[in-house]
Amino acid sequence: MGLPKSVIIYEVGPREGFQIEDGPISTSDKVNLINGLTETGLTSIEVTSFVSPKWVPQMADAEEVLSQIKRKEGVSYRTVYLNIKGLHRAYQNNVTLDGVLMLTASNTFSKRNTNKDIKETLSTIPSWIQAYKEYKIPVEQIAVMAAFGCNFEGDIEQQKILDILRQTIQMAEENGETIQKFKLADTMGWANPQQIKNMIYTIRNEWPQIKILLHLHDTRGLGMANAYAAMEEGVNEFETALGGLGGCPFAAVKGAAGNIATEDFVFMCMELGIGTGINLDLLIENVSAAEMIVGHSLPGHLLRGGLLRR
Amino acid sequence: MGLPKSVIIYEVGPREGFQIEDGPISTSDKVNLINGLTETGLTSIEVTSFVSPKWVPQMADAEEVLSQIKRKEGVSYRTVYLNIKGLHRAYQNNVTLDGVLMLTASNTFSKRNTNKDIKETLSTIPSWIQAYKEYKIPVEQIAVMAAFGCNFEGDIEQQKILDILRQTIQMAEENGETIQKFKLADTMGWANPQQIKNMIYTIRNEWPQIKILLHLHDTRGLGMANAYAAMEEGVNEFETALGGLGGCPFAAVKGAAGNIATEDFVFMCMELGIGTGINLDLLIENVSAAEMIVGHSLPGHLLRGGLLRR
Incomplete structure (x- = not known):
């Protein structure tokens, strides 16, 4: 089918990322990062999970996060839920379902x-x-x-x-x-x-x-090669995570990469002439902020590799 | 043209990698890693550079490395040189030119x-x-x-x-x-x-x-997506570096990724049914050894992501 003219990117970093980190992450750090992402041109941000705080204590502040973020028109705020009780909580907190x-x-x-x-x-x-x-x-x-x-x-x-x-x-x-x-x-x-x-x-x-x-x-x-292959077939919707936040709880060894990094994917799209609507400079500032929050470097490449300056 | 049936991989990790590292790396560490790589099925290993030790002190032991490695039939040992004096040194040290x-x-x-x-x-x-x-x-x-x-x-x-x-x-x-x-x-x-x-x-x-x-x-x-795109057009020769050893001295920030990682590329080829002749388990053992030598983790994914166990 050939490459799409534009893609829709669903940012899942705040949810995937904060779920896996060892250290406690404050609600205000989460809110600040989500507010930063809201300004990048992203149109969908998965912000938290409505799951049991017994199993995923990092998501216990789901309601607070959703009540404190500054929502912007044109941006959808999404959440994960795994059962109907979670769906009920999501419904009550004004998220896109x-x-x-x-x-x-x-x-x-x-x-x-x-x-x-x-x-x-x-x-x-x-x-x-x-x-x-x-x-x-x-x-x-x-x-x-x-x-x-x-x-x-x-x-x-x-x-x-x-x-x-x-x-x-x-x-x-x-x-x-x-x-x-x-x-x-x-x-x-x-x-x-x-x-x-x-x-x-x-x-x-x-x-x-x-x-x-x-x-x-x-x-x-193989994440980016897979994304490219899919776009060659015209697929134009992807979930990605800022900085590659999130890691993989199922990998052989702690420290394995997680989702493809939003900024790397946006960069690839830009280079291929595929519209994303996202300001890559602003996005990279948010990667930097995310690294500060989690206290370690993230696997995305652009923050260190740098943009192409023409 | 479609994917190739097999690829030739030219390993450049020892040369690219040891050139950029801050700490001194002992000749015996270099020799041990090259000897390890020799057993993986790789048919070409770029082992050192014949350049001025004034400019690249890490390569001052080029002759010693080449005299101490255990050479294996069927494996080509290659080097970098930037001038005719370097070519002369390479010629005298029994490398593939x-x-x-x-x-x-x-x-x-x-x-x-x-x-x-x-x-x-x-x-x-x-x-x-x-x-x-x-x-x-x-x-x-x-x-x-x-x-x-x-x-x-x-x-x-x-x-x-x-x-x-x-x-x-x-x-x-x-x-x-x-x-x-x-x-x-x-x-x-x-x-x-x-x-x-x-x-x-x-x-x-x-x-x-x-x-x-x-x-x-x-x-x-975009390294792996680029490699995949090239293979879709039938290209079947690639230089790669174990673990992604090497980094990039021109990147915006220290710590940027360098060459595509040999093990990630071999993995992609295996999954695509493209022959490499390389034993991926042995290769990954060498990535682990390389991380010990340079004293930090390397950007290749397989060591942490783990092989697919079917």
Whole structure:
């Protein structure tokens, strides 16, 4: 299909990043960073998670963060939630809700993350649809984690993803909902560029009208090559994290890279003539601020490599 | 053209890496690492530079390194030299000599590196050809540094590269030599994937029979995407550095990434079904050894991200 003219970038750094850090991060540090990101031209920022503070103490201040940030028109503030209780909290805190149905392509990982295997998760889909209906949120998206491979289960067959998508679409349709987007997450950094392309071909072949959003990790250094390969096929929606904030809790060794870095991805797009609407200088100032907050350097390249000065 | 079936990897880590490190690195550390790399399946290792110890004190032990390493059949040991005196030293130390004519696409950078601008460098080409002839080394390669952009001069017009290549080829031909390979180095990390592809198209259009070898830097995070883009066009020769050893002396801030990491590149090739002949587990053991030698972590991803265990 050729490179897209522009891309939509969903910034997930504050949520992915602050979740994994050892040290406590103050609410005001979080708020300041989110406020800084709001000024860069980003149109979507995932700011926190509505999850149990017992399991993820770093996200216990979700409500405070959302009440303290300075919201800007044209910027969507998003959050993660893993159960309907979390959705309820999100709804009460004025965030953008996508009506997303969440699944994981690996039984083991699904079980570890949510205490439900794939079959059990599929059985909860009708109740999710019902919950969204109650809030009058159209159910438009299916998100699949570990869609390209899993440290616990190894390769994930493409057929498995298609089965999950088909079953979930059917449940949505039976409830009068129309899926418009698939989010595929390479949660543990298993994807390679050809696999990305194959997945895109296969999905487009079956569902030509459904958009694809990719969440790519750089655990093994292929993140940017994967993003480029996807853009060569016209994919134009990506989740990325400022500085590569976040790391990977599943990697072999502590210190492995996490999501592809927003600034590196924005830079690649700029160089390829693909619009992002983002001010890269401002973005890099925020990477610098993020490094101060977490107290260590981040894997993104631009802060140290520097912009191209022509 | 589609992905190649296999690639040739020229390891440049020991030379690029030890050149830039602050601390002194002992000859025996260098020798041990090179001996380790020799066992990984690599077929070419750039081990040192024959340059003035006044300017590059870390390379003062070039002769000792070459006399102490355990050489293995089937492995080529290569070195860098910047003048004919250096070529003479290399010749006396039993290394693989490629009959390479070296140029830089940026006047400013050329002057800083060799005290000669492009025109002056071109005027030395006949004496290089003569020197190679004396050693009975066929002149087969033209190498162009900063071929994709320069921190001092900005963008480098493709036309400029073509002019340099044409003039150098002509001088080679006038002396009865046939150029068989271009090495293009993205010395300061300016390239993007489309620029790489355009350069490959243009060169293939004019010189379909000449092979292309790429030396890619990851200064701004696009190194692996650039390598993938080149392989999509069938390029199958790359210089890479173990662990990403080397850094970039021209980057905005100390700590910027250097060459693409050999292990990340080998991993990408494996995942794409492209043969490398390299044992990735052994290679990663050497990355670990290299980190011990330089005393800090290196930018390559695989050591921390871990292999895919299926």
